[in-house]
Amino acid sequence: MNTFIESLANVPWWAWLMLILAAVALWDITQKKHTVLHNFPVIGHLRYWLETVGPEFRQYIVANNREELPFNRRQRSWIYASSKRENNFQGFGTDQDVHGAGFIFIKPALVTKRLAKDHPYRENPYVLPAPKVIGLSHNRRRPYRPKQVINISGMSFGSLSASAITALNEGAAKFGCYHNTGEGGFSPYHAKGGDVVLNIGTAYFGIRDDDGNFVMEKLVRLTQNNPAIRMLELKLSQGAKPGKGGVLPAAKITQEISDIRHVPMGKDVISPAAHSAFGTIPEMLDFIEAMAEATGLPIGIKAAVGKLDMWEELAELMVKTGRGPDFITIDGGEGGTGAAPPSFADHVSLPWVYGFSSVYRIFKKHGLTDRITFIGSGKLGLPAQAIMAFAMGADIINVAREAMMSIGCIQAQICHTNRCPAGVATQSKWLQAGLDPTLKSERFYNYGKTLTKEILEIAVACGYEHPCQFTMEDVDVAMGDNNHTRALKVVYQYEKAPVPYEGIDTLINCKYLGGGIQNAH
Template sequence: MSEEQLFATLRIIDNHPWLFWFGVSAIFLISVFIHDLLQRKHTIKHNFPIVGHIRYLFEMIGPELRQYWVANDKEEMPFNRAERSWVYATSKKQNNNFGFGTTELLYDAGYPIIKHSAFPFPEGQAKFLNGDPSMIPSLKVMGESHGRKKPYRPSSIINISAMSYGSLGERAVSALNRGAKLARCYQNTGEGGLSPYHAFGADVVWQLGTGYFGARDEKGKFSMDKFLERLSENPYVRAIEIKLSQGAKPGKGGILPGAKVTAEIAKIRGIRVGQDCISPNAHSEFTDVKGLVDFIERIAAETGLPVGIKSAVGESKFWEELAERMKSGGKGPDFITIDGGEGGTGAAPLTFTDHVSLPFKVGFARVYRIFQNAGIADGIVWIGSGKLGFPDRAIVAFAMGCDLINVARESMMSIGCIQAQKCHTGHCPAGVATQSKWLQAGLDVNLKAERAASYIKGFRKELLAVAHACGYEHPLQFTGTDIEIGAGLNRFRTLSEVLEYEREPVRFTTMMDYTSFIPEKSSA
């Protein structure tokens, strides 16, 4: 091409710039076409060059398309749009009421009905602890029955469940901790261990998983010296929880993809940067019930703190043996967290997620009944976990025997989670379950802390409202006879009849008897 022809071509492009972009686009599409024909990894792309990419695009954004355009308000899983809307509205202090009546199928088998009282508890007589109309203190003290040196009465019966720093980013963990401080509830660290983002003033329960992160030696074994050293640096730790298993992947260790293992996380956990962090599926400190109890007592003796266990429920033999040993020896966990198979915030193989461990109501009832029959249920603080972050489900759990509720995914939604279901990829679009600095940049810690606190407080206020409607001052006064469960064919049975037991009666006088256990409100 001569110089004169070149200038003529440039003048044409200058007068018609679309020709340039048309040429660039054509070259790009031809390159993609050739690449698709030559590659052999994806049959669809080979057989349908260029067009085949649309299929993978739709597959990638499928959850979002279904969430916002296809599914109805009661259809999505694990949380439908109506449930998410309630959490979002509550966290933002917006109107969380719904109009035009229920859309639920009230006659379906398994549907719970909470029976109101003809003579409600007068809301004008309700006492507010420290001026907060949402405060509901625990009626039990962790460690009291075993005489621990540092017993702990949780200020709130609703708390933030185990979610590790690593699975969640530092901004999300920080927001939840600050929110927990504002709401005066505790935050469970998850098995990732203590991080700087758990130290903004909220009460903390340190969870020890099979990896003993933050309390392990160079070989990955539990180190009491390192454990005590970390505890001495973290005055907010009020209890220790030994995780035997969790609802998302019971019998399998935690999974943190290498893409999420930053230098800071590697330092906190004592692992290598960029490598998949897969915890062992079993503890190295004990292999049987006796060993578990000995480990619990050793930690309690060294720290003075209450020590409990968390587990999903499978076979019953373990629980029967634990109950028998606790009854005969007077030693064992101060609290027991039962996680349902419907729970799960992180990465897990599909079979474990869908088919391993019993759902909460079945699993909890089996375990609670074992300890009740042994006559020791009342000496344990019972914690329920697994999709219980709504007032109706919490009330059923309380009537079954729970003393506290731990909430995970609903807490994530309160700080912005949109249920994109990309937690395991590191590409959470809401900046919650990711280590990407770019994606986290949109998560304002102070704003989200306020929303996390508003969700917890709004949750508790609605719990109190329902309790008052049923004639009670405290939600733990609910019993199985206060709830009826649909049995199909227009028949209902009380929860007590379904469970074949009644929870141990609570010892409650008035809210004002618990004021000394509730810390004064402080800012984040």
Template structure:
């Protein structure tokens, strides 16, 4: 034994390295799983190493500022700088190819809108609430979002607890609403921000023991959580329309299992279609039943493909006066959720095509004033927002942009539970890197700077509120012989004018959310909840 130890001790360091190389060589030659390693022993491992770090090399070294997808370096840098409240300007002119197809040109007015010395809201000079009210004249508790930019549906489970809490506190600071996503209402959604409770085909948070929708649980949830201001029924999402959501078992902790009412550690697969209703007629009645039971505005969310059912929906709404109070249109290019590439790349229309098609159906049936339109699909940039408002949007929901504001680095491994920034993982260790107070402030700064720039572009065009934009205020490069055309010429419609009498009037709205409600309205809301609790 002593001789063996003495022999090993006399082996030089390079001898150990050589021995390891020999062992790896023998393993590679004998193994049958990887052809590259068998044919190129030892050196073949460098191929797999470079492949594993390829995305990082391209992101930080190879790709140029405008090349990456889904968000290029310039877009990410603007969000990061805005979230940190740092200089988000750029110098020496644009580096965009302004002649490329689909390039947007916002028409400035000869005389910009004259901003008074004192903003109507002196505490928040970038106050920019929705110009329309969800459920006005139809529901017991109508709701006017106090911010035109809000957090889109991203569930606790898909995102980490610290990420969800950061976003909710950021929404409170920004007077925005926070959409729960289909994972149910978690404790981290209850940190002060307005909440839109969203559910899909799995009915998480409002499901019974058999996985079916429970109206009693819905009424109880609304009664116990006055911060829930609206309810959204998900029909489909941009990431994978027509396919149910998937949450890997590795992401399902005991806490998530309790909130969702599902088993621990098993993959949660939502069915592609709803069991609580059948057909468009059933959807309308389902929406009306929830609105009657809760008193809240109820909307639907969908990515757009075939239009036959949308035609049936608007026909029923026009004939009966029933139906959703708001419509969230998701683009096929959107989606924080994991999805098969075939779905993410090819199923559902991009937002601009899907929204324009649906809006025209509602316009044809004179329903646009009754519905609040919410846009979602890479619209979290001021110029894109101007385009969306010109086309008929009333509010914008942001998902990935909000994730970037709290530290997401676009690693694109959300579905693996290995998110390096702690935003999209249930790893306790990686979540510790998220400072909730700091990230909530960053969320609020992103929203503030977004609204600031959106307002400045609105004023440059001669308007007070982005809802006043028309289809003729934005041109788009089409690449044909006409070179550029107005949105009205490209998509063959004009948006219906949104009733707007001034930001000062919006501020005095009794249904305004986000902490702006007059004291009387707060008392009325509490009284309504109390009465509904008794009625239940």
């Protein structure tokens, strides 16, 4: 035996290599699954390897700064640098094609106003409260004014890791914004000090019975036990897959997720496409009012936009009955932090600018804009895009993928595989162990502050104190070819309703102002 082992040890390395290659070639030729490997044994593997690493090569080597989607390199670099408090400037002018269709032009004032020495922005340019108190117009028992106009959109625990949710909630507590739970329910990782918006999806995770039906008593108990929950968001649909339920594979379901969501272990969890608690717009209004009465909290709806007939019906009923949601979150069809079929992600529902403008026009026509806080979600977490959204009528911006990038997401686009290399969208203990919530919460805090500061600086440059003061005449859009540019008012054929604004001091000193669990009523 020893002699045989010694003889093997004396075989030259190239002979071993040839033996391995011969074995691979034999396997390639005899297998029937891959034609390329059968026809081109051994070297055919190079094709599959290049296919695997191709996106990474294109992302870092081939594509230019403005070429990638969903977020190009320049956008990602700005988020990364801002979150790390690094230099996020650029030199030698813009590298954008400023004549390309859809390019945003923000119009500065000829002479801007100087801020007074005692102006709140001089002491803290990172606090920018929402312009409206949510729930006040419908006499909710616990009205709420978000401390920031920039907030965290719905991303579930289960889709995101415990470390990522912890980092975001701790970051929200530092920054003062709210943190939307996503439809996966309220977890211990959402209880780290930040304000919380409880997202209620079609599966009613955490507030359901064994058959998946909504249980009001569980909702009331959850909100009473967790005063950080400041609003409820009824999710009708989402940008990535409107009209289609979600799937959490059995492999991603841990005992902890099972307990939080009230779902069984070992089975795929499928969210229905439609709600079981209501089936019509009048029934939805009844459901909203029942939750508001039971919890005292402001209630809103979240939806992607397609057909407008039910939006018209909702607005008409709100005028007729005096009831309705306190806020409306419009999700753009280009959004999505998790998995979705390409046909849905690419083609179903309108992009944010078209969806939001269509819905806003309806509620403005019916005189309802003062009763509703409008929230925008869909690639709006960059200064110019946020300003455009405020000019179109959004009162608040929700950020999802931008928040993920601030805590380490590298846009690998494998969120649906449970192999997220940054530990953000995975339940792998090993992968998420590399995400330090203490460090990453600071990164989100820095990103939120920087985005807020730049929004404020642009507002001041345009002669305003708060972005709610922007009008649709303040932003132009490049039309391409010979149409030059047109104001948002012309492009989308409506004028934003003026938002009542009494000054930044009034917002900061509001008794309904949020900003952390310590401020909950």
